[in-house]
Amino acid sequence: MRQKAVGKIAVLAIAVMMVLAGCGSNNGASNNQTGANNGTDVVGDKEQSKGEGVVNVFTARHYDIDFQLFDEFEKKTGIQVNEIKGTAEELVERMKREGESSEADLFITVDGGVLNYAKESDVLQPIESETVNGTVAPELRDADNHWVAMASRARVIAYAKDRVTPDQLSTYEDLADPKWKGKVLIRSSSNLYNQSLVASMIELNGEEAAAKWAEGIVANMARDPEGGDRDQAKAVVAGIGDVAVMNTYYVGQLLHSKDAEEVKVGESIGIFFPNQDTTGTHLNISGIGLAKHAKNKDNAIKLIEYMVSKEAQEMLINGSFEFPVNKEAELPAIHKEWGEFKTQQIDYSVLGANNKAATELMNKVGWK
Incomplete structure (x- = not known):
């Protein structure tokens, strides 16, 4: 099962204390967590978070439907999605501070201005995907492909x-x-x-x-x-x-x-x-960007492609009631009424x- 980081700080702290008590040394203890600075949560040990079957998502969204989508992605691909939650500003600052050592593979937030702030903060890189470019209209993507909308409101x-x-x-x-x-x-x-x-x-x-x-x-x-x-x-x-x-x-x-x-x-x-x-x-958007120092870049792009797919878009908009960015997605009844x-x-x-x-x-x- 994939790891949901929210609310795991206390559990991690206890685990670290047990390890310290068992080995009698604090060697590597600081390397077994990404930190909880500024209210963000931990991802877990680096061996796990950098594995071939992992993607680490720094997200400022708080919708249960996102968690469900990540579960579906894991079932389909076997790639574990780790969520690290915080405010957009906290997560961007953390990515800036940690630089090349950052565990972030993807950054998800609401508001086009915030996505642009992340781009200008130099914590994102271009998303190279013909699938994404062919699915999402140009006006819903960054001009340099540093981020793509996953829903609009x-x-x-x-x-x-x-x-x-x-x-x-x-x-x-x-x-x-x-x-x-x-x-x-x-x-x-x-x-x-x-x-x-x-x-x-x-x-x-x-x-x-x-x-x-x-x-x-x-x-x-x-x-x-x-x-x-x-x-x-x-x-x-x-x-x-x-x-x-x-x-x-x-x-x-x-x-x-x-x-x-x-x-x-x-x-x-x-x-x-x-x-x-x-x-x-x-109209404003929720969007997803590829982290500049993504350690699991291929997996991250696969998740982006899944999030804008017809299947995922229909699941997303029926859970959040936002508007889809994939024109092939079937609209819920209320959207058709609007x-x-x-x-x-x-x-x-x-x-x-x-x-x-x-x-x-x-x-x-x-x-x-």
């Missing part, structure tokens, strides 16, 4: 079905109009999804227009930002506000929740894809390039 407007009709909605920009005063729900300025949304607006409309929009959003907030996207949907249904900005996949998760109340929330909100007549709906929509046409690298400006202007206008 749209940031949309959720609305109360009993108080708002779709013909009242149009664009992100329209949410800053005074007619929505006291009715808009959205997460905090520290949320990466919102930072990337504003970063995209800077790219499309200019920094001055983006700042004016953010100022209007703050003026129209139904309450100070709190909670995640699910909480915004719940607040809409509770009547705290009428519209919320959120990612589509959270709606899918609400509708398929084991909690009956969450299902009711999902059923009580409608989804509107903004800017269909202008710049398109904001239908096709126009998306923003921007390079995902600008989400990272404009992140600082986006964060600064959000703070300047009082977006908490």
Whole structure:
């Protein structure tokens, strides 16, 4: 069985202590773990993690469906997948710090800007795979092939079905109009999804227009930002506000929740894809990059190819409710109900390039 690193630090520590006690020496003890710096987890001993049948995945995603996909990959190939979890920033810094000694073979995270940050941090290398290039559209891959999207998500407007009709909605920009005063729900300025949304607006409309929009959003907030996207949907249904900005996949998760109340929330909100007549709906990605010093490069590329395959994509989107990057993947019923929509046409690298400006202007206008 493959090794899931999460939560294994305490077990590893006990094992190391037993070895030390048994051999009476600390020789090599420090080499039997990759460390738990900055909250990341351990992979195990280096003999195992560098074996021919292994691939080590540094991941900032926290979805159970990823774990299930790795299990399927192992069953099909016999290649063991070791997960090392942490925040994207922690994992990139660890890869930089460890350099050539890094155990990382793959890096997985959300947000195109973060993927570009990893590339600029020089911890990735080009993915050389005709399979990947032939499966995933160029706009969903790095220009130099340092990363490839494995799923996408749209940031949309959720609305109360009993108080708002779709013909009242149009664009992100329209949410800053005074007619929505006291009715808009959205997460905090520290949320990466919102930072990337504003970063995209800077790219499309200019920094001055983006700042004016953010100022209007703050003026129209139904309450100070709190909670995640699910909480915004719940607040809409509770009547705290009428519209919320959120990612589509959270709606899918609400509708398929084991909690009956969450299902009711999902059923009580409608989804509107903004800017269909202008710049398109904001789309962001989850992506996977090949580590610069991958010790198991061939296995890593095999896993990338599997993750974008039709089979894996269908399994992924039915578990996370993101959108597939493989056009051959059969869509779940809810995706078919949403239908096709126009998306923003921007390079995902600008989400990272404009992140600082986006964060600064959000703070300047009082977006908490």
